[in-house]
Amino acid sequence: MSFANTPQPPYYAVIFTSQRTESDEQGYGKVADLMVELASKQPGFLGVESVRDEHGLGITVSYWATLESIKLWKENMDHRMAQNKGKSDWYASFVTRISKVERDYSFYR
Amino acid sequence: MSFANTPQPPYYAVIFTSQRTESDEQGYGKVADLMVELASKQPGFLGVESVRDEHGLGITVSYWATLESIKLWKENMDHRMAQNKGKSDWYASFVTRISKVERDYSFYR
Numbered sequence: 676m677s678f679a680n681t682p683q684p685p686y687y688a689v690i691f692t693s694q695r696t697e698s699d700e701q702g703y704g705k706v707a708d709l710m711v712e713l714a715s716k717q718p719g720f721l722g723v724e725s726v727r728d729e730h731g732l733g734i735t736v737s738y739w740a741t742l743e744s745i746k747l748w749k750e751n752m753d754h755r756m757a758q759n760k761g762k763s764d765w766y767a768s769f770v771t772r773i774s775k776v777e778r779d780y781s782f783y784r
Numbered sequence: 785m786s787f788a789n790t791p792q793p794p795y796y797a798v799i800f801t802s803q804r805t806e807s808d809e810q811g812y813g814k815v816a817d818l819m820v821e822l823a824s825k826q827p828g829f830l831g832v833e834s835v836r837d838e839h840g841l842g843i844t845v846s847y848w849a850t851l852e853s854i855k856l857w858k859e860n861m862d863h864r865m866a867q868n869k870g871k872s873d874w875y876a877s878f879v880t881r882i883s884k885v886e887r888d889y890s891f892y893r
Contacts, residue, residue, distance in 0.1 A: 677841065678801055678879055688799060688883050690845055692787055692833050724801050726835045726843045732786065734835045734843040736799055762891060770787055770890040774797050774883035781879040782871060 679722025684776045687739040693769035695731035703765045706757050719744020788831025788847050793885045796848040802878035804840035812874045815866050828853020
């Protein structure tokens with residue numbers, strides 16, 4: 676995964692910080708990949724950036740055109756099943772923050 | 785590093801996504817630690833979450849009380865020296881996004 680190619684602000688960012696448990700690495704990986712694939716087909720999806728380190732701490736930021744598109748993705752049935760599995764098995768803890776991107780700038784060599 | 789203990793929204797998030805070069809691992813690590821230490825002493829600093837994976841892709845999200853506090857940290861002289869070194873040596877590319885957190889929710893076991 677790499678940088679999201681987002682449009683000019685304003686747009687929305689969902690910042691999802693999480694600590695993985697040590698359980699079910701394979702099942703988690705498959706579903707995480709599937710969720711990115713499904714999210715990318717949702718109306719209003721603009722991109723995603725995701726990093727997890729060797730201690731299981733991760734930050735995933737997904738970008739969206741509107742608050743409504745975030746709400747629809749949150750309520751998506753497949754996503755809800757994954758959310759439940761996240762709470763029961765995959766995550767020791769997480770924080771989700773919904774934010775509005777007002778400004779951005781980038782640097783490329 | 786772990787979760788930032790942020791207050792009730794609204795507050796601001798600076799989402800910094802970056803790809804490290806392969807140069808100067810030791811120098812980078814020292815200055816990165818120092819910048820977290822300096823930022824945490826700035827007025828308006830609320831916390832930071834940071835993850836980098838084995839491919840050098842990183843996401844650092846710092847949280848701030850106001851846009852003014854973000855501006856002051858951006859202009860801090862030590863931070864500006866680090867920013868210059870980041871562009872000349874440490875980062876192949878980066879994107880900075882300034883956003884306003886409107887809602888958050890968390891899960892802990």
